[in-house]
Amino acid sequence: MGEEEGGHVDVGLFETKEARFRGVYKVFASTIFGAICLIWMYRVGNIPTVKSGKWAWISVMVSELCFGLYWIITQSVRWRILQQTPFKHTLSQRYDEENLPAVDIFVCTADPILEPPCMTINTVLSAMAYNYPANKLSVYLSDDGGSELTFYALLKASIFSKHWLPFCRRFNVEPMSPEAFFAAPNSSNNSTEYGQAWLSIKKLYEDMKNEIESAVARGRVPDNVRNQHKGFSEWNPKTTKQDHQPIVKIIIDGRDTNAVDEDRFQLPRVVYMAREKRPNYPHHFKAGAVNALIRVSSEISNAPFILNLDCDMYPNTANTIQEILCFFLDETKGHDIAYVQFPQSYNNITKNDHYANSYLVSSKFELAGICGYGAALFCGTGCFHRRESLSGAYLIDYKAKWDIKPKINDNRTINELNEASKALATCTYEEGTQWGKEKGLVYGIPVEDIATGLVISCRGWKSIYYNPERKAFVGIAPTTLDVACLQHMRWSEGMFQVFFSKYCPFIYGHGKIHFGVQMGYCNYLLWAPMSLPTLCYVFVSPICLLRGIPLFPQLSSIWVLPFAYAFLATYGFSLCEYLICGSTAKGWWNLQRIKFIHRTTSYLFGFIDTMKKQLGLSQTKFVITDKVVTKDVQKRYEQEVIEFGGSSIMLTILATVALLNLFGLLWGMKRIMMDLEFSSSQLMMQITLSSLVVMISLPVYEALFIRSDKGCIPSSVMLKSIVLASLACFLAPFIC
Numbered sequence: 001m002g003e004e005e006g007g008h009v010d011v012g013l014f015e016t017k018e019a020r021f022r023g024v025y026k027v028f029a030s031t032i033f034g035a036i037c038l039i040w041m042y043r044v045g046n047i048p049t050v051k052s053g054k055w056a057w058i059s060v061m062v063s064e065l066c067f068g069l070y071w072i073i074t075q076s077v078r079w080r081i082l083q084q085t086p087f088k089h090t091l092s093q094r095y096d097e098e099n100l101p102a103v104d105i106f107v108c109t110a111d112p113i114l115e116p117p118c119m120t121i122n123t124v125l126s127a128m129a130y131n132y133p134a135n136k137l138s139v140y141l142s143d144d145g146g147s148e149l150t151f152y153a154l155l156k157a158s159i160f161s162k163h164w165l166p167f168c169r170r171f172n173v174e175p176m177s178p179e180a181f182f183a184a185p186n187s188s189n190n191s192t193e194y195g196q197a198w199l200s201i202k203k204l205y206e207d208m209k210n211e212i213e214s215a216v217a218r219g220r221v222p223d224n225v226r227n228q229h230k231g232f233s234e235w236n237p238k239t240t241k242q243d244h245q246p247i248v249k250i251i252i253d254g255r256d257t258n259a260v261d262e263d264r265f266q267l268p269r270v271v272y273m274a275r276e277k278r279p280n281y282p283h284h285f286k287a288g289a290v291n292a293l294i295r296v297s298s299e300i301s302n303a304p305f306i307l308n309l310d311c312d313m314y315p316n317t318a319n320t321i322q323e324i325l326c327f328f329l330d331e332t333k334g335h336d337i338a339y340v341q342f343p344q345s346y347n348n349i350t351k352n353d354h355y356a357n358s359y360l361v362s363s364k365f366e367l368a369g370i371c372g373y374g375a376a377l378f379c380g381t382g383c384f385h386r387r388e389s390l391s392g393a394y395l396i397d398y399k400a401k402w403d404i405k406p407k408i409n410d411n412r413t414i415n416e417l418n419e420a421s422k423a424l425a426t427c428t429y430e431e432g433t434q435w436g437k438e439k440g441l442v443y444g445i446p447v448e449d450i451a452t453g454l455v456i457s458c459r460g461w462k463s464i465y466y467n468p469e470r471k472a473f474v475g476i477a478p479t480t481l482d483v484a485c486l487q488h489m490r491w492s493e494g495m496f497q498v499f500f501s502k503y504c505p506f507i508y509g510h511g512k513i514h515f516g517v518q519m520g521y522c523n524y525l526l527w528a529p530m531s532l533p534t535l536c537y538v539f540v541s542p543i544c545l546l547r548g549i550p551l552f553p554q555l556s557s558i559w560v561l562p563f564a565y566a567f568l569a570t571y572g573f574s575l576c577e578y579l580i581c582g583s584t585a586k587g588w589w590n591l592q593r594i595k596f597i598h599r600t601t602s603y604l605f606g607f608i609d610t611m612k613k614q615l616g617l618s619q620t621k622f623v624i625t626d627k628v629v630t631k632d633v634q635k636r637y638e639q640e641v642i643e644f645g646g647s648s649i650m651l652t653i654l655a656t657v658a659l660l661n662l663f664g665l666l667w668g669m670k671r672i673m674m675d676l677e678f679s680s681s682q683l684m685m686q687i688t689l690s691s692l693v694v695m696i697s698l699p700v701y702e703a704l705f706i707r708s709d710k711g712c713i714p715s716s717v718m719l720k721s722i723v724l725a726s727l728a729c730f731l732a733p734f735i736c
């Protein structure tokens with residue numbers, strides 16, 4: 001039964017294959033579903049009639065109802081996992097350079113301190129170095145920081161590109177990001193042509209990097225440079241991140257035949273944009289930036305395909321554009337495709353991934369599983385869009401227009417183009433228009449990407465999730481718990497807001513997207529509320545343990561089986577999935593810890609913030625993640641030591657849960673040892689649960705009581721959590 005043949009679904013420029021063994025999985029999943037139903041039956045049938053323990057029982061029952069329903073919702077993404085294979089060679093046979101469509105690449109940055117300009121230009125340089133006809137390639141940098149430092153860095157990068165691009169071309173360099181390339185161990189040999197070129201290009205890079213970094217350290221660009229480029233006249237002492245006029249500067253003009261590299265090959269177009277910002281106008285964060293880019297680029301190059309990138313996510317493979325064109329240009333199915341999303345990968349993951357940043361299982365199975373129903377999640381970066389789909393078109397109205405000619409014959413001067421574009425990047429431009437609603441990225445939600453992807457899918461478009469063997473885009477993952485929690489808080493909050501908004505997949509998507517996609521979205525949209533049942537479980541169970549109130553069947557009862565089976569089977573399966581992705585068992589254990597931490601802290605605050613927003617008590621915000629690490633922190637990161645610190649409320653909750661379960665465990669053990677008459681086996685499952693929490697919290701105890709480095713938990717948090725946990729023990733008789 002079950003083993004399905006991985007058959008060909010179609011032929012053309014790309015091929016789709018279904019993963020095997022899904023039939024076996026369906027049988028397995030039904031056994032778990034059976035166990036969940038039995039657990040629910042047990043709970044409903046055994047509600048205590050006496051007062052003591054009744055509410056605890058009911059709260060655990062409701063939690064289990066939530067866990068069960070959430071498990072059911074997450075099933076759709078495991079039923080039809082698709083793998084895509086593009087045929088680049090067929091593409092190159094059918095399309096010569098002349099016929100290939102133009103591509104616009106957007107890079108977003110928002111703060112020269114949190115996102116160092118050197119990092120940003122590495123992304124720009126990698127994008128410029130795509131192995132793609134330069135006259136068809138334009139790179140736009142949106143600078144929401146409105147910083148002359150970023151502009152300066154981009155100017156420097158445009159000069160360096162004249163050497164870097166030929167170097168990449170000559171030696172087929174990958175990754176095309178100079179920083180990543182030089183950081184990788186290399187076997188350069190000074191005597192070879194490559195060795196010589198390597199040395200001299202490295203020196204050029206280091207010089208440029210030093211100049212940019214020292215300007216950033218001083219906080220301003222050198223005066224002599226300022227006089228060399230008239231672009232700097234846009235900045236004056238009053239210019240701030242929140243208050244400045246629109247700035248658009250074409251740095252390399254794609255039409256200019258003199259804009260060539262040292263091998264006299266044409267350079268791709270490079271444009272700097274800082275949209276207008278005024279304190280009394282909402283700017284809608286990244287969504288606002290991308291929408292301004294969509295308009296500005298339509299004025300300058302108007303390429304039919306757009307690649308969206310975060311400043312920290314650099315292109316890692318030179319032929320990616322050819323690969324995605326295989327999807328878009330496929331004769332039979334290509335015209336339905338709105339976007340092609342790649343997984344997010346990071347280059348700073350440690351061996352056992354102690355912040356669980358690699359999202360291995362999501363990337364390999366879940367996201368590919370949603371694609372099984374014809375849709376992909378838009379994840380903000382590493383995504384190629386068809387311009388029309390991003391500008392609000394419905395599939396029905398769309399006529400294949402990919403062969404729109406790039407605007408090479410535009411006779412306007414650079415200045416005229418700059419000025420015309422500026423008008424599209426003002427604060428007032430969007431007033432009374434459909435931008436942010438029907439057009440472009442959706443406003444008002446901190447995960448603009450997820451909401452936008454959903455809206456596009458509901459307009460009839462298909463989308464593809466493509467996970468190639470070699471990572472196509474590589475970024476920087478958070479290196480402290482604080483940043484990781486902030487990011488997850490924004491995500492969980494944003495996604496829960498989508499659930500609550502008019503974009504709720506079950507309502508907005510009803511009849512427009514497959515039910516499997518609706519469920520697939522909810523896998524992520526419901527992170528925030530799932531914090532409540534988790535917290536209930538890890539608070540109520542140890543408190544009842546302290547009071548000697550059993551919440552689970554005793555070991556001799558047959559009802560233990562569904563509990564044990566549901567637990568062991570789901571976690572066993574999750575471990576297998578993780579190991580199949582090629583990581584370690586310790587990595588899986590770390591993932592469980594981080595999930596536990598997020599569910600008890602980040603998601604709780606994400607939930608609270610969503611509620612506040614629903615009640616009109618707070619506004620949408622987007623906290624940018626810090627991409628800079630100090631040496632000290634970097635060292636602990638490499639040693640896989642968790643960097644606590646940051647929000648003390650989150651840490652207090654975390655420490656209180658850890659201590660409460662420790663108390664519960666010790667007390668429960670004592671009960672068993674002292675009171676043999678007491679049916680100790682009734683408490684065994686609670687003891688097991690608390691010991692699991694204790695085991696997973698070992699680094700928390702360590703950070704509370706043993707560590708003394710800067711990444712430990714501060715003593716004020718320690719005191720607060722001891723008081724809170726003791727109070728909970730003390731109040732236990734009144735709570736349960």
Ligand SMILES: O=c1ccn([C@@H]2O[C@H](COP(=O)(O)OP(=O)(O)O[C@H]3O[C@H](CO)[C@@H](O)[C@H](O)[C@H]3O)[C@@H](O)[C@H]2O)c(=O)[nH]1
Pocket residue numbers: 108109110111115142144284285286289309310311312379380381446447448449487490491494622623624625626
């Ligand atoms: O006002 C803003 C705020 C952010 N950004 C840019 O948005 C990107 C993502 O910001 P980051 O702080 O790195 O957030 P992440 O959590 O790493 O980003 C993920 O999640 C976001 C939604 O929460 C998506 O927008 C991103 O594409 C996705 O990579 C960065 O390039 C920023 O420069 C702006 O351009 N303007």
Ligand SMILES: [Mn+2]
Pocket residue numbers: 310312475625
């Ligand atoms: Mn990021």
